[in-house]
Amino acid sequence: MSKLPYSLSSPPSTPKHNLDAPAWSLRPRSSKSRSERGQSTAEYALVLLGAGTIAMMVVAWASSSNQVGRLFDAVFESLIGLVT
Secondary structure (H helix, E strand, C coil), rough: CCCCCCCCCCCCCCCCCCCCCHHHHHHCCCCCCCCCCCCCCHHHHHHHHHHHHHHHHHHHHHHHCCCCHHHHHHHHHHHHHHCC
16 A cells, blocks of 8 residues: 555645735736726727727718719629620
8 A cells, every 4th residue: 555645634735825915915917907907998999989980970971972872883884794
């Protein structure tokens, strides 16, 4: 029978944790601080708002000026010309 590194009557010792330490010191550290992560979130929100605004302006322009309809007419006319 092989000898165990500890007796069966007492389990192996577990590492002791400093429970008196503040909670923030027990969390894993990230590469960015909390304020930098918040700034990144705000920047993404502003980029999305800007992209949405530009998309709405393009849709409004295209629907009011009938440019999309003219483009489709030109494409279909050229396709029909190639087929016939």
